[in-house]
Amino acid sequence: MTIDRTFLFDCDVRVGLDRARGRDQGKSARFEGEGVAFHERVREGYLERVRREPERFVVLDANRSAESIFGDVAAELDQLISAACLPSS
Numbered sequence: 001m002t003i004d005r006t007f008l009f010d011c012d013v014r015v016g017l018d019r020a021r022g023r024d025q026g027k028s029a030r031f032e033g034e035g036v037a038f039h040e041r042v043r044e045g046y047l048e049r050v051r052r053e054p055e056r057f058v059v060l061d062a063n064r065s066a067e068s069i070f071g072d073v074a075a076e077l078d079q080l081i082s083a084a085c086l087p088s089s
Helices: 013-023 036-052 066-085
Strands: 006-010 057-061
Touching (some): 006 066
């Protein structure tokens, strides 16, 4: 089995950390407690995977609103499902 698509929700590290800390209502989890440099390295690791397998990944700008991101995900899934339903030639 192979993975058809992987969605990478990419955003500025500081934006992601602010969102995570806000979601946890100030209770800092271990991962969120790591410094910005750590999170930059993690992000760069994911972006490197995108460069190695661009046909697999859909990179979404997650600096935007949840509604905008959802719209992009829904459109991508519609395309993927439509392509899967087409008869093979």
